[in-house]
Amino acid sequence: MRMLINVPETVVADGLRGMAAAHPDLSVDVDNRVVVRRDAPVEGKVGLVSGGGSGHEPLHGGFVGPGMLSAACPGEVFTSPVPDQMVRAATAVDSGAGVLFIVKNYTGDVLNFDMAAELAEDEGVRVGKVLVNDDVAVVDSLFTAGRRGTGATLFVEKIAGAAAEEGAPLERVEAIGRQVNESARSFGVALSAVTTPSKGSPTFDLPDGELELGIGIHGEPGRERRAMMTSREIADFAVNAVLEDLNPSGPVIALVNGMGATPLLELYGFNAEVQRVLAERGVAVARTLVGNYVTSLDMAGCSVTLCQVDEDLLRLWDAPVQTPALRWGR
């Protein structure tokens, strides 16, 4: 194991201390694991709180700031945060206009955010919730925990965040968040397994020359293993898997996301293939984002998320945002 860490136990706290030093316009509570935009609570504005396991950086702390999240709660590596963190975040950002919880559909995240919503409401905070479940690799049935929340989380946080910044009320921000989730689908591919600091060795065995199709963002294996494919073949497979489910009738925003250990050169090359498939399928691309946004520690690989947008959603996407990892228009 070669990791730039001290000991596994302090990885999250060490990362937060460094984040605080790099981003003075965030207020980082290292002990309680809450990242809050420094000017919170913003008068009259709905607060947006998200969170999940650490190891997916820049998700979620990197998306805290004007135009996006009000606060983020990082859990232990790949482990959902606890309700205490979420309640602390909610009370820190509530101006009286209420708070929206943005929750990825993983059992732990759902259970902890549900408990937190009850506790926050006991403290007089109105709470709305958007559940993100965009991953088409998972069969959504009564016999699974349902589709995982992955890349669409970024779209929900950005677009609902812009609506909140404009002063939309809680019900409206929540409705937009749900609309974004329903308009977005993702598919992920792993070229290597992930190594968590506490385990120190790869969490699954992926031999050289093979890849996993349909992976999640926690190092859990995917739905199928195959011999290594070219970027062109992977793009065909991933984009078609998304389109099979989404079937967009208008333009999309495309997110080509790196899982952490794949260089930008490869991601851009992969994006060229993604754009080719979309053009062949007659899907108009309104905006494209390429980079490492929803990662899985040192996993190599990528995911594709497509989000169908109308004029309103596109305007909210283009609205100014100022966070450590996403910044434009101001």
Add this chain to the structure above:
Amino acid sequence: MLDVDFFRRWLRAAAAAVEREAGRLTELDSAIGDADHGSNLQRGFRAVTAALESEPPETPGATLILAGRQLISTVGGASGPLYGTLLRRTGKALGDSAEVTAEQLAEALGAGVAAVAQLGGAKAGDKTMIDALEPAVAALGTSFAAAATAADEGAVATVPLLARKGRASYLGERSIGHQDPGATSSALLIAALAATAGE
């Protein structure tokens, strides 16, 4: 009769078992989950042990409620709310008597397990904690030792099952052939109970 000291000893024994078996729990979790069940429970039970030292409650019920609250506040993931709910609801069902009978504990634990099943939406055969806890509660009428055996058999019986809840459910068929880490840690909790009772 079981007094507050019995419940403290049970939780300390459970914490010790988690320390001892953390590596194995994480190993089981790496096969079908995300390789942190052992370290997560370790963090939680260390917090339980510390809380029992610093603010020792005076009744069996309060002891379990305190422990449950510590697990919810420190573990995270799915196991935090699930184990936290198990202990909190069991503690609540015990009320504020200074001593409880084995029958009362069996009944309270039944309420705790029912609350876990409701929170997680899992039933027997889904390859979860419930597969160890339900048979354990059923066997508690006989003896603590019988409950420990039933929990252990329940955990082992998860090996051929297809996971239908939690992160392991994403693996579908590939979850078959692995013992469920949650059922395994539940069996540790019940084994600690039997050991505390001297069985």
